[in-house]
Amino acid sequence: xxxxxxxxxxxxxxxxxxxxxxxxxxxxxxxxxxxxxxxxxxxxxxxxxxxxxxxxxxxxxxxxxxxxxxxxxxxxxxxxxxxxxxxxxxxxxxxxxxxxxxxxxxxxxxxxxxxxxxxxxxxxxxxxxxxxxxxxxxxxxxxxxxxxxxxxxxxxxxxxxxxxxxxxxxxxxxxxxxxxxxxxxxxxxxxxxxxxxxxxxxxxxxxxxxxxxxxxxxxxxxxxxxxxxxxxxxxxxxxxxxxxxxxxxxxxxxxxxxxxxxxxxxxxxxxxxxxxxxxxxxxxxxxxxxxxxxxxxxxxxxxxxxxxxxxxxxxxxxxxxxxxxxxxxxxxxxxxxxxxxxxxxxxxxxxxxxxxxxxxxxxxxxxxxxxxxxxxxxxxxxxxxxxxxxxxxxxxxxxxxxxxxxxxxxxxxxxxxxxxxxxxxxxxxxxxxxxxxxxxxxxxxxxxxxxxxxxxxxxxxxxxxxxxxxxxxxxxxxxxxxxxxxxxxxxxxxxxxxxxxxxxxxxxxxxxxxxxxxxxxxxxxxxxxxxxxxxxxxxxxxxxxxxxxxxxxxxxxxxxxxxxxxxxxxxxxxxxxxxxxxxxxxxxxxxxxxxxxxxxxxxxxxxxxxxxxxxxxxxxxxxxxxxxxxxxxxxxxxxxxxxxxxxxxxxxxxxxxxxxxxxxxxxxxxxxxxxxxxxxxxxxxxxxxxxxxxxxxxxx
Numbered sequence: 001x002x003x004x005x006x007x008x009x010x011x012x013x014x015x016x017x018x019x020x021x022x023x024x025x026x027x028x029x030x031x032x033x034x035x036x037x038x039x040x041x042x043x044x045x046x047x048x049x050x051x052x053x054x055x056x057x058x059x060x061x062x063x064x065x066x067x068x069x070x071x072x073x074x075x076x077x078x079x080x081x082x083x084x085x086x087x088x089x090x091x092x093x094x095x096x097x098x099x100x101x102x103x104x105x106x107x108x109x110x111x112x113x114x115x116x117x118x119x120x121x122x123x124x125x126x127x128x129x130x131x132x133x134x135x136x137x138x139x140x141x142x143x144x145x146x147x148x149x150x151x152x153x154x155x156x157x158x159x160x161x162x163x164x165x166x167x168x169x170x171x172x173x174x175x176x177x178x179x180x181x182x183x184x185x186x187x188x189x190x191x192x193x194x195x196x197x198x199x200x201x202x203x204x205x206x207x208x209x210x211x212x213x214x215x216x217x218x219x220x221x222x223x224x225x226x227x228x229x230x231x232x233x234x235x236x237x238x239x240x241x242x243x244x245x246x247x248x249x250x251x252x253x254x255x256x257x258x259x260x261x262x263x264x265x266x267x268x269x270x271x272x273x274x275x276x277x278x279x280x281x282x283x284x285x286x287x288x289x290x291x292x293x294x295x296x297x298x299x300x301x302x303x304x305x306x307x308x309x310x311x312x313x314x315x316x317x318x319x320x321x322x323x324x325x326x327x328x329x330x331x332x333x334x335x336x337x338x339x340x341x342x343x344x345x346x347x348x349x350x351x352x353x354x355x356x357x358x359x360x361x362x363x364x365x366x367x368x369x370x371x372x373x374x375x376x377x378x379x380x381x382x383x384x385x386x387x388x389x390x391x392x393x394x395x396x397x398x399x400x401x402x403x404x405x406x407x408x409x410x411x412x413x414x415x416x417x418x419x420x421x422x423x424x425x426x427x428x429x430x431x432x433x434x435x436x437x438x439x440x441x442x443x444x445x446x447x448x449x450x451x452x453x454x455x456x457x458x459x460x461x462x463x464x465x466x467x468x469x470x471x472x473x474x475x476x477x478x479x480x481x482x483x484x485x486x487x488x489x490x491x492x493x494x495x496x497x498x499x500x501x502x503x504x505x506x507x508x509x510x511x512x513x514x515x516x517x518x519x520x521x522x523x524x525x526x527x528x529x530x531x532x533x534x535x536x537x538x539x540x541x542x543x544x545x546x547x548x549x550x551x552x553x554x555x556x557x558x559x560x561x562x563x564x565x566x567x568x569x570x571x572x573x574x575x576x577x578x579x580x581x582x583x584x585x586x587x588x589x590x591x592x593x594x595x596x597x598x599x600x601x602x603x604x605x606x607x608x609x610x611x612x613x614x615x616x617x618x619x620x621x622x623x624x625x626x627x628x629x630x631x632x633x634x635x636x637x638x639x640x641x642x643x644x645x646x647x648x649x650x651x652x653x654x655x656x657x658x659x660x661x662x663x664x665x666x667x668x669x670x671x672x673x674x675x676x677x678x679x680x681x682x683x684x685x686x687x688x689x690x691x692x693x694x695x696x697x698x699x700x
Contacts, residue, residue: 046084047074058090062148064101065091080124081111092145097172098134101145104167105130131167141175142324162217164198171204176276180204182213206274211237217248231259237274240265244291259291261300268307277331278387281347283308289316296320303335308344309403311337328420330392337397340412342404349379349494375612376583380495385421385445393418399430407466408433421445433468435461435482449490452497458483463514472515476541479512484662487553498580499556506662509547509565543568546656550664552682556580560587561682562665566654569594575680583611592651592678652676 051072058066069087076082089103109126136145169182185199201214215233233244246259264286265271272279287305291298300316314335321327399412412430416423426440439456460482464474487503490496547565551558556579563574570591578585587607609615653671661667668676 043075043077045075048072050074062090064093064148065089076113077110079113081113082109083111084108092134092136093143095138095143096134096136096145098136098170100132100134102131102133104128104132107131125162127163128167129165131164133167133169135169135171137173137175139174141173144323162198169202177207178204180213206237207276209238209270209274211235211274215244231257238265238270239267240271242271246291254293257291257293260288261291262286262288275329276387276390277329278384283344283347287312296322308341310340310344313337328390328392331395332393333395333397335395335397337399339401339403340399342402342406345402349381351379351381374582374610376495376610377612378495378498378580378583380493383443383445383450383492385450385492388418388421388423388445391418392420406469432458433461433466435459435466435480445492450492450497451488451490453488454485454501454503456483456485460510463509463512473541476515477513479509479514479544481507481509483507489556495580501553501556501580503553504561504664505549505551505553505558507549508660508662509544509549510660511546511656512544513541514544515541546654546659547572548659548662550662550682551577552664553580559682560665560680562668562676562679563589564654564659564668564676564679566656566659571651571654571678573679577680578611585609585611585614594651594653652678
């Protein structure tokens with residue numbers, strides 16, 4: 001019997017993909033096992049054996065000495081990193097005034113692992129006990145204690161919740177003269193758990209002005225983990241009070257914060273002085289706004305409040321440049337006021353706000369610098385050149401209405417830009433008495449001697465509305481005025497720049513009528529004035545054909561160039577001028593009749609004194625001479641006494657073309673085209689050097 005054939009065993013099919021997957025699974029299992037083993041070792045030992053490794057690595061990375069005097073933990077719990085260090089110290093650079101940047105009795109924290117893998121540092125919670133941080137700049141403001149490895153600054157991680165006790169913070173910056181010492185209040189234990197409210201208080205100084213600060217932060221508890229932190233800050237300094245309240249995304253995060261800010265005080269300048277920003281003086285103020293931070297910008301929105309009795313609203317953004325970038329802080333603002341008191345505007349050009357409020361505009365302006373021996377009206381508050389170097393600005397300010405103006409003013413539009421110490425007020429426009437004033441003012445503080453350019457333009461404005469408060473009858477006045485002032489000067493105040501200024505002032509009177517109760521006196525024809533007064537005929541308006549009040553300014557001295565007004569009955573001229581240096585005036589006005597005028601007192605009427613206290617001399621020496629001549633003639637032959645007060649009426653009418661063009665004296669002509677010789681030539685403001693009394697009937 002044949003033996004059965006035994007079949008050979010079948011060969012297992014080769015499956016490469018299965019083998020590869022099995023290999024990968026084996027490797028992963030091994031890695032997971034190793035990771036678990038590492039985690040288990042770290043968890044069991046709490047990573048205490050890594051203490052010296054941590055000190056060595058941290059010291060090498062920061063180029064500072066990092067030491068842990070007591071217990072040390074570094075492990076996963078279970079996947080987040082648990083870090084604990086007792087007696088941790090981080091040294092300061094050698095130039096600092098204190099040995100350590102940071103030291104603490106205890107740091108106990110939990111760092112989220114997954115965000116850390118992607119480069120984000122999120123701390124779920126941190127407990128800090130008896131910590132002390134020292135933040136300090138060097139005297140040149142080029143190095144600080146918290147910048148590691150040459151250019152790597154310390155960046156605080158996002159901390160969701162914090163429990164801090166017995167901790168202090170010290171900040172010093174000699175360059176900006178800012179110092180602060182802050183202490184965090186001890187934490188109160190409740191049911192074996194730390195309370196989540198962190199209180200703090202401290203004091204310091206900014207640019208020599210002391211301040212105090214206090215507040216608190218309430219972190220969310222375990223139930224509210226990941227919630228928002230309630231924040232509250234109060235500060236008092238320089239007669240000002242700042243209150244900030246709201247929520248923060250994290251204990252160390254202001255980005256995206258929702259904060260309410262309220263500030264009040266006696267003078268808004270006091271508050272901005274703390275930051276080295278130059279603003280004008282103000283009366284007492286009270287402002288509030290919302291504050292958010294985006295990048296390097298601090299945005300104050302929904303701003304509202306008042307300064308003095310004027311309202312203010314709008315927005316303000318403060319852009320803080322990166323450290324050592326060489327850039328300046330910049331203020332960008334869009335502000336508006338519905339109603340502004342004239343007194344509150346005074347400080348913008350250098351008048352003391354308290355004096356304006358208590359004494360009134362006239363008294364406050366005319367009592368400046370009594371030691372000079374005469375009252376002044378031009379402000380001489382110095383431009384704060386040093387402060388202008390610290391920041392840039394772009395401000396728009398609109399005012400709808402002015403309260404208590406000398407003339408009707410409304411719709412003010414101010415554009416202010418500051419770029420590397422070049423300050424421009426452009427535009428500075430407003431509606432005035434039915435006309436419009438537009439101006440561009442440039443103040444260049446980039447050079448040692450501050451240079452100012454003025455360009456001020458007044459459009460055609462009705463005289464009846466402009467001078468209504470000065471007795472001008474609006475119903476009987478159809479005349480108008482337009483003007484331009486274009487000058488430049490040097491000096492760090494309005495008064496100083498005008499005292500050295502050069503340029504031209506031109507006020508043009510187009511054709512129209514003008515009426516006031518004392519118009520004949522204004523024309524300096526005393527005989528006609530008395531006659532009209534007795535006949536009650538002063539209500540007839542005067543017809544102005546054309547007029548020009550022009551001055552050429554040289555080194556702060558303004559000389560008539562020319563003053564020439566042609567009316568239906570007279571040609572009025574003036575010689576002399578005024579000085580911006582001492583605010584003195586020396587002008588002689590006269591009006592020559594175009595036709596025979598009896599009882600005329602035609603002689604120059606002098607205007608002297610100063611801007612703040614002008615002196616009008618109606619009875620001039622020439623008029624007294626005429627009176628003496630009249631008396632002498634009256635003794636010999638009484639009717640002849642009238643000859644001294646007769647104007648032959650030989651005044652030459654003006655050619656209105658050069659007058660309306662604002663041309664200087666050399667271009668002025670009579671109506672017949674002859675060169676005028678009866679007007680000032682703009683060469684001297686000394687009336688005495690120009691006076692030539694008019695002959696009486698060609699005899700005297």
